[in-house]
Amino acid sequence: MISRVLSPVLRRFPAPSVATQRRVTWIAALTQALIAVTGGVVRVTGSGLGCPTWPSCFAGSLVPVGGTEVPAWHQAIEFGNRLLTYVVVLAAIAAVLVVLRAGRRTELRRYAWALPLGTVVQAVLGGITVLTGLQWWTVAPHFLVSMVLVWLAVQLHVGIARPDDVDVVVAVPSPLRGLLVVATGVLALLLTAGTLVTAAGPHSGSTDVDRLTAVSIPALTQVHGDLLVAYVALLVGLLFSLRVVGAPAVLVRRTWVVVGVVLAQAVVGIVQYYTGVPEALVSLHVAGAAAVTAASAAVWAHTRQPLDASSSTTASTNRDSAAAR
Template sequence: MPNTLNPLELIARRWQPSARLVRQAALATVVMAVIIVITGGAVRLTQSGLGCSTWPKCTPDSLTPTSAMGINGLVEFGNRALTGVLCVVVGAFIIAARARHPRRRSLTRLGWAQFWIVMLNAVVGGITVLTGLNPYIVSSHFLASTALLTVAVLSWKRAGEGDEEPRDLVARPVRQLAWLLVLAAGALTVIGTIVTGTGPHAGDATKLDHRIPLDWREITQLHVDFAYIVVGLAVALWFTLRAVKAPAAARRHLLELFGCIAFQGVVGYVQYFNGLPEFVIELHMTGSALLWVAVLRVFLSLRDRGPLLDDGDAALAEPSEETAQQATREPSEQGTVPAQPTAGTSASSR
């Protein structure tokens, strides 16, 4: 019996997408991951978590909401429908990445990782409904969406770079400072979900005992403290990158992060001093997703994996911005003589 090719292999033999198309497909997964965060927030803030009374159907007798369910049923079902759109977008990225020649297994693995996270989050969403909007499950639902966003950003970055061994563009202490920024921003996100879980938008506003049993003001203060830590680390990294003359891309991404931090700070204080209005909280959740994307882009810009080669696109065959800057920089600009590789540079940094 002849060997049977799987569908992805058949597509790869008949279609060769450009590297630019693969990168655009990866960017689409990032956009959809952010949209899912926004629509998930809308479900929570409009008290539509039980708009569909069961899962995977909307009602025991209907896959879609009925007119008697009103706006809550439409909001909840709309979020579920967007999960289907997300699956299509992730699937398109997997197909495009698999069809690229030469095959880049690391890229297809990231695509499949997104797919399985989406499946996991769909199950978590079902458990959320079946448990009557348990605040812990509601919070884990948001964190799973953040995990999806993380892998989507990694996919976007990998789709635009080569496959050489990763090379640090800054010294190890600078990378470690950037790691601290990532960890602090991650902790800020987790604490933010706990803040919401202790307040009126924990899940079901009609049940006061359906909240995380922590003092709302104390956990909010902890959230603010970590926000200041993120600001401090970002400022420290800015001056450090300037001092070591880091690549312009890294400093540009850090400026984008400052914009997200400023937006989040303003929105956070507005919602705190105005009784947690739903629309402002939705803006805060959107800002949280964008801030996380910005933090990841800063961190990933501090290493290089060489240019992305594409026979059909000479522009992509040119050295990356970071590589070109490193190659043309005068030794005196860097403050050191041309150095031999040292043990302080980690080849395994991602």
């Protein structure tokens, strides 16, 4: 409905090139990851209640105010994070507009629309988080929704490069696609376990709220570590299998990137655990989680390739162009 209303207006502007579409969608993906990182900074600095009300910062004021018991630097950090939300929304709207103006396929339009809609959901979740005093059970979903939006933004960015009038195939055999589905499920569990580890630690939310105490930090950390090992093992198995079946080189390269990013993230996690969870490393770990999500999403997106770019053996058994449209 909205697309039909916008189309006559958008036709007055020149159609964006594929390069422009990729730049816009890259920015949209970057901002989705960036706001997750700044949200982590808010949490580790204890600035989550720097603006104690929502949607205004203070009662009767949309911006920070002086002369209150809330430190000015806490106000600045939390208000800066809220301002970034507007940048995220603008980037998401820009992605919708370029996809609509370029007349791209339905799949891409769905991904594009998911970004601004998801960002609105995030804003509401952020408000709930503030109004409940930064309870850990509101902070954790807030982060996980960000990872979902990063994943969708990467699907959009990668998909933009594929022509709309060329058949698309799954460029790996079905068993390998299944292996990737399992790996993605383990990644989701890994991210969830990571939020629970944080919920049980000193950076669960506000310093004035209860932590997750139902399970001990060592037990949660063990589960998180076990899931990490499982994910790396699945990635290594995927790498060997991709080489055996002669998968597209870009898919193999992207999988190597995921392995590298995951191992770097593991190092950060281990160091922060044994150094008392310092704030800077927690923020870096959040950035790493976003990087792992984005890199893994790129692997998923690259399993689908234009027909002429895929091997004939794989293509003949994995056609899915009809479903994509």
